[in-house]
Each structure stands twice: as structure tokens, then as C-alpha cells.
Amino acid sequence: MIGNKPRVILEPRKKFNYSSDPKIFYDLIIVGAGVAGLASAMYAGRLGMKVLVVGELSGGTITLTKSVENYPGFISIEGGELGRLMENHAKDYDIDVLSAKVDRIEIHRKKERKHFLIFSGKDKYFSKTLIVATGTEVRKLNVPGEKELNGKGVSYCALCDGPLFKDKIVGVVGGGNSAVKEALLLSEYAKKVYVFYRRDTIRVEKENMARLNEKVGKGKIVTVGNTNIVEIKGDSMIKSVTLDRAYEGNNEFELGGLFVYIGHLPRNKLVKDLEVKLNKGGEIIINANSGTNIRGFYAAGDVTNSKWKQAVIGVAEGVKAAFYAYEYVEAGDGVLPLIKAKLLEVKKNV
Numbered sequence: 001m002i003g004n005k006p007r008v009i010l011e012p013r014k015k016f017n018y019s020s021d022p023k024i025f026y027d028l029i030i031v032g033a034g035v036a037g038l039a040s041a042m043y044a045g046r047l048g049m050k051v052l053v054v055g056e057l058s059g060g061t062i063t064l065t066k067s068v069e070n071y072p073g074f075i076s077i078e079g080g081e082l083g084r085l086m087e088n089h090a091k092d093y094d095i096d097v098l099s100a101k102v103d104r105i106e107i108h109r110k111k112e113r114k115h116f117l118i119f120s121g122k123d124k125y126f127s128k129t130l131i132v133a134t135g136t137e138v139r140k141l142n143v144p145g146e147k148e149l150n151g152k153g154v155s156y157c158a159l160c161d162g163p164l165f166k167d168k169i170v171g172v173v174g175g176g177n178s179a180v181k182e183a184l185l186l187s188e189y190a191k192k193v194y195v196f197y198r199r200d201t202i203r204v205e206k207e208n209m210a211r212l213n214e215k216v217g218k219g220k221i222v223t224v225g226n227t228n229i230v231e232i233k234g235d236s237m238i239k240s241v242t243l244d245r246a247y248e249g250n251n252e253f254e255l256g257g258l259f260v261y262i263g264h265l266p267r268n269k270l271v272k273d274l275e276v277k278l279n280k281g282g283e284i285i286i287n288a289n290s291g292t293n294i295r296g297f298y299a300a301g302d303v304t305n306s307k308w309k310q311a312v313i314g315v316a317e318g319v320k321a322a323f324y325a326y327e328y329v330e331a332g333d334g335v336l337p338l339i340k341a342k343l344l345e346v347k348k349n350v
Helices: 035-046 060-064 079-090 158-165 177-186 206-217 311-331 337-349
Strands: 025-031 051-055 096-099 104-110 113-120 123-132 136-138 169-173 192-196 221-224 229-234 238-247 250-254 257-260 264-266 297-299
Touching: 025 035, 025 113, 025 311, 035 051, 035 060, 035 079, 035 311, 051 113, 051 123, 060 079, 123 311, 158 177, 158 257, 169 177, 177 192, 177 206, 177 257, 206 221, 238 257, 297 311
Parallel strands: 025 051, 025 123, 051 096, 123 297, 169 192, 169 257, 192 221
Antiparallel strands: 104 113, 113 123, 136 264, 229 238, 238 250
16 A cells, blocks of 8 residues: 555566567467467466567457456456556566567477477467467458448448547447447447347347447437348448348438448467367367367467357466466476376386
């Protein structure tokens, strides 16, 4: 305590170099710099591991979220700020950071153990263990006009582009929490927001539903169920969308912008050609220890087969992955230290 105020540290207490070094044989490489990856890095740093974090967007996709209200310890916090604080916490330890794209991962055998190679540009990095926390990417509608009008009124980030649609009529596609949260944010800028969803009901958390109903009552948001968008039309900018069933007697609906939130796909491109097991949805299958079917290979966050895609769950998986990666490295041959000691004891007594 300082005076009557609790001591809260938000910035790194020490400054380290943080530079990546291809000459180092790292204990752990973490692919992905979102909240799951940063949590892994922080705990691995605390454990004294030599760690490299590689990712293109520090903080990950949560930084594109206006308000996060389901992360313990913060009643409400901007996604960008949460990502920044988690990066600060990781950088309180002597970790290496590379802000770059990973082009390829290879798994090699060194004596009786596997080791991992990460390729980024002209450089390659070696490690004893690996955590993949690459998250997800937005699922596209895959309808005519979507690709051509991406960035011309079609968007996948209300926080990024919402202010550009001030006083316009816009649409949101999706019937889940993400779609509703973005519709609520857009209602602060747009003249009116139409939410199109394919089912007969919207399925969201209680708090989000209450806020949605309030905006519907004020006429700021209109929900349109049992409806799909089958085409997006425009030239230099979006002008309208075509619906698969008529709304107010017309299948053509004029819009000044369209935001798509129909789910996410796992970013699994880097592991598709490896021996790691994926489920039918392309997610990395992990066990209770965040481990995969390959020893020394762990995964965490939304890229895994965990049912609940929440930041706090990804963080927990990342922490577990770091602990078990540390244990694996400390064991030296992948055998738990206690089991190894007992085997030696048995050998002595023979």
C-alpha cells in the first residue's frame, strides 16, 4: 500500500533488450502474440526460460474490441488497453520478442527428442518446445461482391471503421455476441443499424441482450431474423445487399456499410502439414495440460478445440502450456523428474 491507495504496477519494472537472436537455441518459442501467447510468455519468463514470442499483432484480435467486460479484475476495459497491459506484464521479464510473420514451422529430431524450427523471412529459430497460439480469423460470407467491396463499405471491425459510417444506415450480419456487441458500438455512429441473422432468435449473453433491446426500443437498431445476405452490390462503395427473403416487400436493401460477424476460423495454416492432430473444424486438439499429440508441442487459445472461446480461457491454457513446457525442458529427456529419479533408484538397486 502507498498511503491509502493500493500499489498497482502497470508498466515493466525493468527494461530488457527483447531482441530475437537466431543463434540461440530457445527453451520455448511461442507463435502468436495475443493474450494466450503473452500469458505463456509471462509465465515462462517468470520460470527463467529463454523465450521467444513471434507475432504480427501484439495483444491479438482482442485489441480490436471496444469494450471487454468478462475478463476477471476489470469490470470494463478497452480491448486495446487489456492487450497493452498483458504485453507490459510479459515484458517485465527477460523475454525476446519478434514482431513478424511466421512463414513455416518444422519439427526435427535431435537424438531422442524433437526440436522445433520457426522460419520468419530469412531467419530461422530453434527451440526445445513450442506453443502455438495463433487464434482465429474472421469467417467470410463468401457471396458475390464481398471480396470486391472489402474496404469499400464491407468491414469486419466496427472499432476500426465505425466512425467512417457516421449518420449512415449500416448492416451487421450475425446473431451471436460478437455481432450484437459490434451493432451496439455502431449505433453510436450510424443513423440506424440493421442486424441480419439466419436463425429465428439472437443468442447472446443476458447483458448484451438487455442493451440490444434498449437500442431496439429507441429505434437505433432493427433486428431481421431468418434472413441471409446472398449478394453485396456497389462500385466504388457498397450501395445495397440482396436478401434471400423479402424484407418489407423487397429483396433489395440499401446500405451504406456492412459489418460481418458470423464466426471465426482457426489460424491453422502453419500446422496443417505437421503431424499434430486437428479436429473436423481444423482446431488443434489439446489435452488438460494444453499439450498436443506431439511431445513438447503445446497450443492455447482460440486455435484449439476448447469449447469456450474466451480471453480468460485462452490465458489459462497459455499458462498451463508454459508450466508443462518448463517441466518438459527441465526433465531433459521428456520424462518427468520424479519418474526419472525413481527409475535411477530402481537401477541402483538392481
